[in-house]
Amino acid sequence: EAGVAQSPRYKIIEKRQSVAFWCNPISGHATLYWYQQILGQGPKLLIQFQNNGVVDDSQLPKDRFSAERLKGVDSTLKIQPAKLEDSAVYLCASSLVGQGGGEQYFGPGTRLTVT
Amino acid sequence: AQKVTQAQTEISVVEKEDVTLDCVYETRDTTYYLFWYKQPPSGELVFLIRRNSFDEQNEISGRYSWNFQKSTSSFNFTITASQVVDSAVYFCALSEAMEYGNKLVFGAGTILRVKS
Numbered sequence: 583e584a585g586v587a588q589s590p591r592y593k594i595i596e597k598r599q600s601v602a603f604w605c606n607p608i609s610g611h612a613t614l615y616w617y618q619q620i621l622g623q624g625p626k627l628l629i630q631f632q633n634n635g636v637v638d639d640s641q642l643p644k645d646r647f648s649a650e651r652l653k654g655v656d657s658t659l660k661i662q663p664a665k666l667e668d669s670a671v672y673l674c675a676s677s678l679v680g681q682g683g684g685e686q687y688f689g690p691g692t693r694l695t696v697t
Numbered sequence: 698a699q700k701v702t703q704a705q706t707e708i709s710v711v712e713k714e715d716v717t718l719d720c721v722y723e724t725r726d727t728t729y730y731l732f733w734y735k736q737p738p739s740g741e742l743v744f745l746i747r748r749n750s751f752d753e754q755n756e757i758s759g760r761y762s763w764n765f766q767k768s769t770s771s772f773n774f775t776i777t778a779s780q781v782v783d784s785a786v787y788f789c790a791l792s793e794a795m796e797y798g799n800k801l802v803f804g805a806g807t808i809l810r811v812k813s
Contacts (some may be wrong), residue, residue, distance in 0.1 A: 615801075622805070622806075623805055623806070624701075624788050624790070624803030624804050624805050624806050625742070625788075625801070625803050626803070627800055627801060627802075630800065638800055671740065673742065675742075677799065684799060685744050685747060686744070686799060686801065687744070688734075688741055688742035688743075689741070690739065690740055690741045691740050691741070693740075
């Protein structure tokens with residue numbers, strides 16, 4: 583079974599530029615998550631999708647971050663414009679639908695450096 | 698609000714030593730889930746274990762064991778006879794019961810270095 587795929591793996595941009603990350607979850611997983619992991623910290627949930635609908639985006643900085651999951655499969659996370667403090671690893675995860683407690687499967691992440 | 702505290706920032710041991718990683722959590726929910734994840738240098742988070750709040754049985758899986766104590770809000774993780782391959786960052790996480798999926802709240806992680 584293929585795991586969660588993410589691209590690119592690394593990205594370096596200057597502040598005020600835009601960037602987009604892509605995630606392809608495990609086939610059949612209805613729930614998709616984007617996390618931000620700043621160096622030395624644990625991952626922080628940015629947004630959670632159930633199929634193509636948003637379940638929780640309470641910690642997403644909506645003035646500069648946006649995410650979509652068209653057709654309930656792949657997802658993209660965009661930052662526009664980027665700030666220095668956005669430098670982090672962006673992790674995508676997916677899980678089967680169902681009540682809480684299900685295991686989340688994580689992708690390898692995209693390491694973003696904003697200069 | 699939910700919170701997970703991993704007080705140990707970094708632990709160094711010599712191979713074959715036993716090591717325990719501490720995790721203390723805070724929640725007002727009566728139904729919740731606790732997790733441990735491993736993050737090796739490659740960066741990908743690897744699921745290790747899940748526990749629900751109604752199951753306080755300790756669990757052993759090979760060299761790994763977990764001790765869940767609701768009375769002290771702790772979910773500690775022990776590696777017996779550590780190996781160099783155990784070197785990684787270990788995260789404890791907490792999730793409330795939700796209709797869809799989980800909203801994981803992670804601790805800051807503990808860096809484990811196992812020296813040969």
